[in-house]
Amino acid sequence: MTTLAKHSRSATPASPSSKPRGGFRQSGDLRIALFFIAPALIGFVFFYLVPTVRGIYLSFTEYNILGDPEWVGMENYQAIAKDPLFWNSLAVTGQYVFLNIVLQTALALGLALLMHQVAKSTIIRGALLLPYLMSNVIAALLWFWMLDYQIGVVNQFIDWAGLPRVAFFGSEEWAIPTQALINTWRHMGYTALLIFAGLQAIPGHVYEVAKLDGASAWQTFRKITTPLLRPVLVLVLVVTVIGSFQVFDTVAVTTGGGPVNATRVIQYYIYQRAFTESDFGYGSAIAVILFLILALVAFIQMKFLKGNESDLD
Amino acid sequence: MKKSLGAVAVAAAVALSLSACNGSSSEESAKGEISYWLWDANQLPAYQQCADDFTKANPDVTVKITQRGWDDYWSTLTNGFVGGTAPDVFTNHLGRYGELAENNQLLPIDDAVEQNNIDLSAYNEGLADLWVGQDGKRYGLPKDWDTIGLFYNKAMLAAAGISEDQMKDLTWNPEDGGTYEKVIAHLTVDNSGKRGDEPGFDKNNVDVYGLGLNGGGDSSGQTEWSYLTNTTGWSHTDKNPWGTHYNYDDPKFQASMDWFAGLADKGYMPKLETTVGAAMADTFAAGKSAINAHGSWMIGQYTGYQGIEVGIAPTPVGPQGERASMFNGLADSIWAGTEKKDAATKWVAYLASADCQDVVASKAVVFPALKASSDKAAEAFAAKGVDVTAFTEHVKNKTTFLYPITDNTAKVKGIMEPAMDAVVSGKAPASSLTAANEQVNALFK
Incomplete structure (x- = not known):
């Protein structure tokens, strides 16, 4: 989210000189941009980012899905190597x-x-x-x-x-x-x-x-x-x-x-x-x-x- | 997290005290629709009728039955447990319920047995006890059982000059295979019409195999080899149920497996690699094998093929003078997360009752767990012209052994499947199973 905001701000400096109502434009752009980005962003976060991070976390645990994950450190990786x-x-x-x-x-x-x-x-x-x-x-x-x-x-x-x-x-x-x-x-x-x-x-x-x-x-x-x-x-x-x-x-x-x-x-x-x-x-x-x-x-x-x-x- | 758990605990306690006081909350859980899953499509009509009869007797409960194929059944069920969408009641398997019970996914039904005065001795011997977990609680009521028999092609037997009486008295041992191997060899025919026991038999161009092959048999060998290996006094585990040590390193077992794999080498049984694809029963129907060892749940399929006369013989007598067959039984279990506990319990009790098991018996697809219903099923099969004594004899003469029930069954299977495939395909000697056995036993340490 922060990176998004940063991008939209850094991209705007060119416009205020020609458009006096720059302040309005700016927030309007951001809102519209977010609106268009949202579907892809939501999909990315929920179907890629979250599962990936959770998968990386689970890889350090022992987890049989019905119980709770139990932290085992590098044990899985050590077992895989052998x-x-x-x-x-x-x-x-x-x-x-x-x-x-x-x-x-x-x-x-x-x-x-x-x-x-x-x-x-x-x-x-x-x-x-x-x-x-x-x-x-x-x-x-x-x-x-x-x-x-x-x-x-x-x-x-x-x-x-x-x-x-x-x-x-x-x-x-x-x-x-x-x-x-x-x-x-x-x-x-x-x-x-x-x-x-x-x-x-x-x-x-x-x-x-x-x-x-x-x-x-x-x-x-x-x-x-x-x-x-x-x-x-x-x-x-x-x-x-x-x-x-x-x-x-x-x-x-x-x-x-x-x-x-x-x-x-x-x-x-x-x-x-x-x-x-x-x-x-x-x-x-x-x-x-x-x-x-x-x-x-x-x-x-x-x-x-x-x-x-x-x-x- | 802690807070919400506490809240749940309080809510549960309140619910418990409420139900203890006046039973008002059980009204909710005794009404409405409950879901029920099974995997065998052949049995669906019988259980649909049970469900209809059940609703007639209990008008405020309806049962929605879902049938899912065996391949997807367990993963879908696991997803349901996690996602909270699992069925209230489902058909359970001996190889699976230990793990489910350990993870608190099954509702103990001891109370239900007591309240409904269910007579556990009315079931075929041992079936009810199989569903008592390691913690001493009961997690299912038996619904049916199965044993192993030899399905044979009558026309091929007649052509080979082997009588059906001979089939009833087959013997087997791991050294020379006994009369079982002699019959299998004689029933094998190569492309030029030479039989397996005649000089000049071409083992690389076989038209009809004496014995069909289903697969390597992984950890249990239920239909593949256990009816032979367990006549030598060998058993899968140190004790059953809940053994903690597997015995694939036993020389007796390995000798039996070497003999079994040798059949393919001699050309009497298809090579394992050729069995990937069409089901063994279908290749039997296509006239590619003369005898198939298979389970009683396949009776309908084998006897249903057009244009083939099928007979059923008991499995051979082993070196210790007895036959042996794996005795497997299914049961109905209740999911611990059900919201319709009372209705689900009632349904499970009904499924295990004579009312429903007689309906199942009348359809002649499987043998119900109740002794009286089993007899009715045998009669129903007889009425269809199928003699099922080969299967019932095992139970009557107590020559059955139980499906190995242990922890870690899925992992044991994961290790043993490739190991057994390697042996049965002749890629490795049976002595290679010792290493696999060590891997298996390491799971229990």
Whole structure:
């Protein structure tokens, strides 16, 4: 609140000189500004700030939700450092994020280029978004059944082709790649749309010049499209990496962390400790660690990929 | 905070003294609508009828029944406890009520039992005692029970030349699997029509498995392996209920688990990885397995599949000359935060009475907890052409053991689930359970 007031005051000095009734204007501005900011501010405070602060507090307690939180200091964090399942969940999540992001970004970039240069029809462009309109849970369950070992249609085709059936969700080797692929399928249309918007923002004359200079299609892509698209790509990467780290619903409705621990991703492990085993302090502590990891990842991405600068200037 | 707590205490004291004086406050709590939750959709019609009958007899109380699937049931309930929106009465599970009672979420119903003259000996043996917590208070009245049996595909048995009488006298031991393994092997058929016990059987291309697999069984192995492991004299915990030491490190148990995991290796049972997805009962219906060990609550589903003749055999006799089956029972409990305490108590007493349990029996979906109602349920099943002696025999011959009731059950499950999956999938030997057992027992220190 104090920062808000400060901002509105420091922003006003320019106006009083031209407007004699500056005093009135000032408070009127503040009131109107607050009115417009209020919905976002209230949402932010109640749904982000308060839960975050409370989550950080709970991470230093032992709390089973039905009783009262009991302060235990760093105990949860010490236990997490020695918890093999936590380290396993980091490795599994890392594997998922890597597969998901590499595939999703590459495919989305390809799709965006196709949308930009070939598929100009709105229907086709719109159709690419269709998987994204489906809820995560539905998409996961749909593939869960289609990829079923015994009665799934995909394995039926594999069988007809004379190949051995694949336990897509049941085998430890396949479980994470399968889920990464499902979510790639669901999200790539949306990611492609973001990149496509970035492509449209690149001025046409740059391409014309490149053409005049006799640049090949590959050279144009390497030397013009990629650098000018960078700010959008960085934004897309930051958003998708954070989203990817938070994979939960797909796991929760299909494998539930199994087989053994192959899909016990970090968000699912948090859920398991907190909501299934009523260890909310421990769950909160892992959530805080995840928060720090994501903040660091986003910072590194912004810093080293210079996402807030554009080469167009 | 302190002040408001004091105020609450005063208010509670006033309420208590008021109700003690003239009972005027109990009028409020004996009227209106009470909410009731259960998870099994198959039982909803039976309990809806109980609720209607109950309202007919007690016109100033109505019961609103909500059915929620097992997967969401407990987390929604916990949210309700915290948020103050939990149901007045709900179906409770042995694996859960210890923790709920310890956190003061359940209302003790000892008084209600006394006031309503409920005869606890009318329930099947042991069922009522399961709901007495560590503090000696009673937290639920039994509503039903279940045991384990072997569902088999009659046509596959006939094709293999195995008689139904043979199925009734199966034996098992952890060394060679007894006649149980022989039958399972013979019922297994590979893609070229060779049986599991014939030379040239291809274990990597199996068409029909002798035994279906539900999963690794996590901490209890209720339908997966406990009907075998507990015939060796092994039991999950040092005592039951309220044991404080688990026994997954016992060599007897580990030998049984090695035998069980070996079935998949021999090609007689599906590999664990192939069971993620379609339910075991559905793959049985699709003709992928000949025998499925499953609980009595599944009778309706197995016998309901079109085009498949299903028989039910008792679980095999173990090395000590006895069969064994986990005996699990549900009960109805009252939430400590209910505002309709008197109405809720009345409803729980009604649910546990012959009036309601006979209605449940007549629908032939589960076995009610009252002995007399259990017999009626068996008759109702028989009228539908289903012989359920495989399940009732366990109770009659006292070959049941109780679902392991301890503290920390959710955490025990969290540790044992991946550990058991690793063993049943053949990724780790059963001796690896010793390490998991140490983790489990550390929870009780």
